[in-house]
Amino acid sequence: MSQPSKRPTIRDVARAAGVSVATVSRALSGDYPVSTATRARIQRAVRDLDYVVNAHARALSGATSKVVAILMKETVTPFYAHIAAGVEAEAAEHGRLCLVCTTHGDADRELEIIKLMREQHADAVILVGGVVENEEYRERMKRYAIGLADAGSKLVTCARPPLGPDIPAIAVEYDNVGGAYAATSHLLSAGHRRILMLAGPDGFTTSDQRVVGYRNALAAYKIAVDPALISHGDMGRDGGYDRTAAVLDRGVEFTGVFAGNDNTAAGAIAALRDRGRRVPEDVSIIGFDDVPLAGDLNPPLTTVHLPHEELGRTAVKMALQGNGSGRQHVMLGTHIVVRDSVTTATPH
Amino acid sequence: MSQPSKRPTIRDVARAAGVSVATVSRALSGDYPVSTATRARIQRAVRDLDYVVNAHARALSGATSKVVAILMKETVTPFYAHIAAGVEAEAAEHGRLCLVCTTHGDADRELEIIKLMREQHADAVILVGGVVENEEYRERMKRYAIGLADAGSKLVTCARPPLGPDIPAIAVEYDNVGGAYAATSHLLSAGHRRILMLAGPDGFTTSDQRVVGYRNALAAYKIAVDPALISHGDMGRDGGYDRTAAVLDRGVEFTGVFAGNDNTAAGAIAALRDRGRRVPEDVSIIGFDDVPLAGDLNPPLTTVHLPHEELGRTAVKMALQGNGSGRQHVMLGTHIVVRDSVTTATPH
Numbered sequence A, B: 001m002s003q004p005s006k007r008p009t010i011r012d013v014a015r016a017a018g019v020s021v022a023t024v025s026r027a028l029s030g031d032y033p034v035s036t037a038t039r040a041r042i043q044r045a046v047r048d049l050d051y052v053v054n055a056h057a058r059a060l061s062g063a064t065s066k067v068v069a070i071l072m073k074e075t076v077t078p079f080y081a082h083i084a085a086g087v088e089a090e091a092a093e094h095g096r097l098c099l100v101c102t103t104h105g106d107a108d109r110e111l112e113i114i115k116l117m118r119e120q121h122a123d124a125v126i127l128v129g130g131v132v133e134n135e136e137y138r139e140r141m142k143r144y145a146i147g148l149a150d151a152g153s154k155l156v157t158c159a160r161p162p163l164g165p166d167i168p169a170i171a172v173e174y175d176n177v178g179g180a181y182a183a184t185s186h187l188l189s190a191g192h193r194r195i196l197m198l199a200g201p202d203g204f205t206t207s208d209q210r211v212v213g214y215r216n217a218l219a220a221y222k223i224a225v226d227p228a229l230i231s232h233g234d235m236g237r238d239g240g241y242d243r244t245a246a247v248l249d250r251g252v253e254f255t256g257v258f259a260g261n262d263n264t265a266a267g268a269i270a271a272l273r274d275r276g277r278r279v280p281e282d283v284s285i286i287g288f289d290d291v292p293l294a295g296d297l298n299p300p301l302t303t304v305h306l307p308h309e310e311l312g313r314t315a316v317k318m319a320l321q322g323n324g325s326g327r328q329h330v331m332l333g334t335h336i337v338v339r340d341s342v343t344t345a346t347p348h
Helices: A010-017 A021-029 A036-049 A055-061 A078-093 A107-119 A135-150 A176-189 A205-220 A237-249 A262-274 A308-320 B010-017 B021-029 B036-049 B078-093 B107-119 B135-150 B176-189 B205-220 B237-249 B262-274 B308-320
Strands: A067-072 A097-102 A124-128 A154-158 A170-174 A195-199 A230-232 A256-259 A284-289 A302-305 A329-332 A335-337 B067-072 B097-102 B124-128 B154-158 B170-174 B195-199 B230-232 B256-259 B284-289 B302-305 B329-332 B335-337
Touching: A010 A021, A010 A036, A021 A036, A067 A078, A067 A107, A067 A308, A078 A097, A078 A124, A078 A308, A097 A107, A097 B107, A107 A124, A107 A135, A107 B097, A124 A135, A124 A308, A135 A154, A154 A308, A170 A176, A170 A308, A176 A195, A176 A205, A176 A256, A176 A284, A176 A302, A176 A335, A195 A205, A195 A237, A195 A262, A205 A230, A230 A237, A237 A262, A256 A262, A262 A284, A308 A329, B010 B021, B010 B036, B021 B036, B067 B078, B067 B107, B067 B308, B078 B097, B078 B124, B078 B308, B097 B107, B107 B124, B107 B135, B124 B135, B124 B308, B135 B154, B154 B308, B170 B176, B170 B308, B176 B195, B176 B205, B176 B256, B176 B284, B176 B302, B176 B335, B195 B205, B195 B237, B195 B262, B205 B230, B230 B237, B237 B262, B256 B262, B262 B284, B308 B329
Parallel strands: A067 A097, A067 A124, A124 A154, A154 A170, A170 A329, A195 A230, A195 A256, A256 A284, A284 A302, B067 B097, B067 B124, B124 B154, B154 B170, B170 B329, B195 B230, B195 B256, B256 B284, B284 B302
Antiparallel strands: A097 B097, A302 A335, B302 B335
16 A cells, blocks of 8 residues: 655745745745746646645645445436435534435446545445346446445445345335335225326336336236336426326326326326316326425325435445444335325216 | 555465465455455455455556536535536536535535545536625635645636635626516516515525615615515525415515525415415415426416526536636526416505
């Protein structure tokens, strides 16, 4: 391991620039005139030596805190933003800095960030959100876990399935299948039989698990799944609008909607209304997430509350609790928040 | 400056652990049995030498990309989240990693992050959001700017006033006073004369500038400012609810509300409705931000659109365009998005 290099002094700068210490001091303070050529020489010496200019800057050169890093696709979607907030809060309580890194699903950027965090000897690197679970993914995770462990850092997966016993990582997830089962059951128990599911991209763990919950609930009510009622696609507000409009325009009938998240639900409500359907009188809808504005939508949205912040906090707690001293896998629960967007189905 | 240390080899590990190279290989591959004591010795040697375990981990040890860092109070509020998204997008286009760091307004954490970014030789460190502009703040910023410049990094302030010519920093802001002036004028031109302003904490630049815009618009209409109609406080959804409820409960009358952001507006609408006021028939309201769900509130919210993403993108562009080659200060415009929450005032 390399020794920390000796910090250069003002004397080193003066020697390198071929001027007196007083001239360096004058040039750097900016209080006295110094010729342009001299100033340029001094500035080059400062740069070459990585000299810390003055008392102000000296305060910046001490040892830094330990770091907890969180990697996610993006930070704008409330799902990610609120998990990040939980990580931040818990990291701060343990005196750690929190770095939020976004990958936009790009494996190269993910690798670059892992390398950076390895160099930083980050206490923990937390990967958040759904993935396509294939061989390439497992190889990549194994590589990360080993590389990070080697630097004294822990790999944590959050809001995705655990990696299994052969990869040294901590897993924190929420009961995604159970939440989707509860959401669908809530509509079924209100008498809805044809329920549109607005799912995420096919093959992603988060979306696939929600579809499993949806299917399980229908099976419990002995209702056959109609593939025309499962829509895969973009989970943004506009995705919800466009996909609901497309299903309606195809003439597919339904009286309930299980939206994969609250933003998608907001778009679905707008699409229903623009096509003359009242919510909830004609079509009931349930969301997923419980974002801060869910209760302010029109109508106030019944939804599944996800423990976003608790997921983030738990991930940090488990990573910092020390090797082997605790559990390596935790699953958190979800619950339904009943508002005004679901009502009893009227037979027609 | 320290030379990069020679990377230890499997031979170094074997020597340190007092075993053969083949035994190290066997222990690290995990494919063959090795005694617990031997494994422990090898693991200690690996740790002491910072040995990169295998081909997988070796892929993690190359040089990392350059970094752009963004510092903000928190990431959950859409204002911050969307500026961060702009920084990320632009940083990615320039092949930079983006690190989002949160300070929760704590100067110590801010300093720690600046130190870390200085060590990283980050291309740019972007400080986002309103501040209390006092002597301590200016001293701190000067220290950061000098310390970062010394490490070849640029300080950028974003969505706050520029630091002035004596501090080497780039400033990107939006027309906050102008946006608040436009919002207030929009209500005034609809005939509203008593307009509640839900402002942020007194003394913060973002809030103070919006109050200036509010006051200027009232002055243009020759209307005296009633201090009872300016509420300072928390800018969350619940803050909007509580503060609006408190003003109503004090018997202060108004027919218009200028909410300092859309979340506050959502809370204000709920408080008005819970006290029997219809929106917009009895009270008109305009927000500030234009969050993705603003059009899905009840009623769809008329608001001031802020160029969040463009702020973030511009900050990165200016920082990376090279020394002295471009402008050091940019101000972006805002505009009103008219929806259904403002109507003509009915005289009473």
